Amino acid sequence: MxxxxxxxxxxxxxxxxxxxxxxxxxxxxxxxxxxxxxxxxxxxxxxxxxxxxxxxxxxxxxxxxxxxxxxxxxxxxxxxxxxxxxxxxxxxxxxxxxxxxxxxxxxxxxxxxxxxxxxxxxxxxxxxxxxxxxxxxNEPLEADWQPETARPASDEDVGVRLDVIDEAFLSGQQGKAAQIAMRLLLRMAAIQEAESLMDVSQVHIDGCIYTGPASLRFAQMLVGLGARVRVPTTLNAISVDKRGWRAQGIAEDLGVPASALADAYVAMGAQPSFTCAPYLLDSAPQFGEQIGWAESNAVVYANSVIGARTMKYPDYLDICMALTGRAPLAGCHLDAGRQATVALEVEMPTGADDSFWPLLGYSCGSVCGNDIPLILGLEKSAAGPDELKAFGAAFATVAAAPMFHIAGVTPEANEQRPERRVRVGLGEMRRAWDELNTAATIEVGLVSFGNPHFSFSECARLAALVQERIKSADVEMIVTCGRAVHEAARQAGYVEVAEAFGVRFVTDTCWCMLGEPVIPLAVRTLMTNSGKYAHYAPGLVGRGVRFGSMIACIDAACSGKANEHEPAWLL
The missing domain is CATH 3.50.30.10 (Phosphohistidine domain)
Known part of the structure; x- marks a missing residue:
């Protein structure tokens, strides 16, 4: 039937x-x-x-x-x-x-x-x-059916009110590239049920990640059409360390097109920032600023921690916003789209270490789905930027929601009054711990830091923790970070201290793009303090993962072994 x-x-x-x-x-x-x-x-x-x-x-x-x-x-x-x-x-x-x-x-x-x-x-x-x-x-459908001819939506029937500048883009007066960008923006605005478009002050582009030939083809097409960004535009981490991929042994069939993709976006006027944490840059937006950002953790941080306003924009719509300076007036750009729809009641256990934050983010994201949560119970946690970065990245990995509120911590939390309440306790975090610790062995061959990119303060903390310790020769330790953070940490002496311990710094790219040979072929288990990377790594690089705090990761780098059991605070 x-x-x-x-x-x-x-x-x-x-x-x-x-x-x-x-x-x-x-x-x-x-x-x-x-x-x-x-x-x-x-x-x-x-x-x-x-x-x-x-x-x-x-x-x-x-x-x-x-x-x-x-x-x-x-x-x-x-x-x-x-x-x-x-x-x-x-x-x-x-x-x-x-x-x-x-x-x-x-x-x-x-x-x-x-x-x-x-x-x-x-x-x-x-x-x-x-x-x-x-x-x-439940039965195979007829194989010789005749597909219905469904007319694609045209530029004229999307139902979005156009300003004079939008009309100019759409008519091609500002060039073919901007015309294509406006067509895509209007189609997305109609899907988002936006009545009009709005100005954005800056854009962060995630589409500079090389997913394959189509991503390069799209960007080079825009360059060929004379595309130029109209607002300040930063670039996400790309798929290789642009200045060092050959020395790292990356194959030409990845390094060449991935670099060419980055070059294409720079040719359109984007800044070669190459970081997945644009909120760490001097150009980070201010509270209430209307922006157009892509990259899941960056969007969540901008909305939640800074209080800037952006939707969770998909790759390719980001460059459309950069070429026009326009975005759909919908979702998190509006007060109504930033309201919490569920309250998550949590508790910070006594003695919790920094692994608490990604574990909690992962647990909350798994529970809320599309709902924007108000998180209660952390009012006395004194959570800072690094803790919120770790929380938000893990949250964004498994949630579809573009932001969160934490009572007493994030700037718009006091305005929230959701009626529905859900408890997220140690049981949920223990399940998250089990889900993120996938390795069958405690033997560790690589320690991964910097997903999202390490901050200056994380570089400082790492240098302090490794200063008088000796790393095992059998364990690699790699930190990914943006160029700006790396240079600041180098000038402060933190890079020198970490490198003396045996840390390798990789810039421009991030762990979601790194594979062999940066990850040595012999490594079967890696350890990370990133909830985001612990989730993605088994599928991306085929390795088992051990997850833990920064100190636990450093201990593993010295001993070659991860802790076999969860930390005491989680019991």
Whole structure:
């Protein structure tokens, strides 16, 4: 028996196939192989399944803003899902499909259905998306069906009010590149139900990460069309250390295109900042400033800790905002889009070390999903920028929400009055500990720091902790950080102290992009204090992970072994 349901068409088209469904959102970056379409997120229910040619049903995307780039690669290389079905607000994957449609005239349909429809979707084995309709069945659907011809939304019918400058961009008066950017912005604004666009003061671009040939093709196309950014624009960490990848033994087939991609964005006028922590730069925004940032941890930090205003923008929409200085007036740009919808009651255990913050962030993100949380119980924690950076990065890895509030800590928390309350206790954090500690052995071959990029204060703390210790010759220790932080730490003497211990510093890139040979082939287990990297590493680099505090990581670097059990405060 075939069931037919109506939905909201986000991207036009038709597709059918075996149905792969999950009630858990999926980050395509770090969660799906951009070459094959196989799910590599080892924490996800669909792990090791191929999405190619199948109808994928997930509540929404989550995690990294680079998911749009991965989906674009899959569409252009023929390994994309036949269609995507969601039930919550979703912009990252949708934007990847829109870029494929608008720029490359290839795409897949994206359909949003009601929650009650999605709740029952796991009962079926096959699905077809045709325009705004979803067909579900437990029998294979007819193979010779005629796809419906669904007209893509045009620039004229998106329902967004245009200012004079928007009209100028759309008509091509400001050049072809800006015209393409405005077309994509209008399509996304319509999906976000924005009535108009607005000015942004700065942009942070995550699309400079090399996901494959499509990412370079898109950027070089814009350069060829004379694209120039109109507002101050910073660049995220790229896929290689631009100044040192050859010395590190990185293969030419990655180093050359990844560097060329960075060069393309610099040619458009972006600053070669190459950091996933732009909030550490002198150009960091102020409270209330309207900005257009991509990169999940950066977005969450900007909104939550600084109180600047940005949506969680997907890759490729970031450069569209930079080329126009415009963004959809929706979501976190508005007061209403920044309101907490759930209160999470937590408790800081006595004696908790710095691993508490990423563990709590991971636990809270897993609970809240799309809901913006108000976190209660940390009023006396004295959380500083480094603790909030660690919390936010882990939170953003598993949540779709673009921000959080912490009572007594973050600047807008006192304005929040959510009615629903959920307890997040030690039990949830112990489960997070077990999920992030995936290695079967306590033998450690590499210690990883700097995901997100290390701050100046973290460099100072690391130097103080390793100054009188001796690292095992069998353990590598690598720190990733931005160029600006590295130079400041070098001038302060922290880099020299850390290097004397045996630390290697890598700039421009970050752990979500690093692989062999920077990670030695012989290393089977790595240790990190990053909840974000502990989540992604098993799928990205195929290594087991041990997670712990900074001191626990340094101890492991000296002994070659991680602690076998969780810390006492977690018991």
């Amino acid at each position: 075939e069931v037919v349901c109506d939905g909201k068409r986000l991207v036009a088209g038709s597709g059918q196939g075996e149905l792969l469904s999950s009630q858990v959102g999926l980050s395509f970056w770090g969660g799906v192989d951009p070459l094959t379409g196989t799910v590599i997120d080892q924490h996800h229910p669909l792990r090791n399944r191929s999405l190619a040619g199948r109808v994928l049903a997930i509540p929404s995307g989550r995690g990294s803003c680079s998911g749009s780039g991965v989906l674009l690669e899959l569409i252009l290389n023929g390994h994309a899902p036949a269609a995507i079905v969601i039930c919550e607000r979703e912009e990252i994957l949708t934007l990847g499909a829109l870029v494929a449609e608008v720029v490359f005239e290839q795409s897949i349909p994206v359909l949003r259905v009601k929650q009650e429809v999605f709740a029952d979707i796991g009962k079926y084995q096959y699905a077809r998306v045709a325009g705004s309709r979803l067909h579900l069945s």
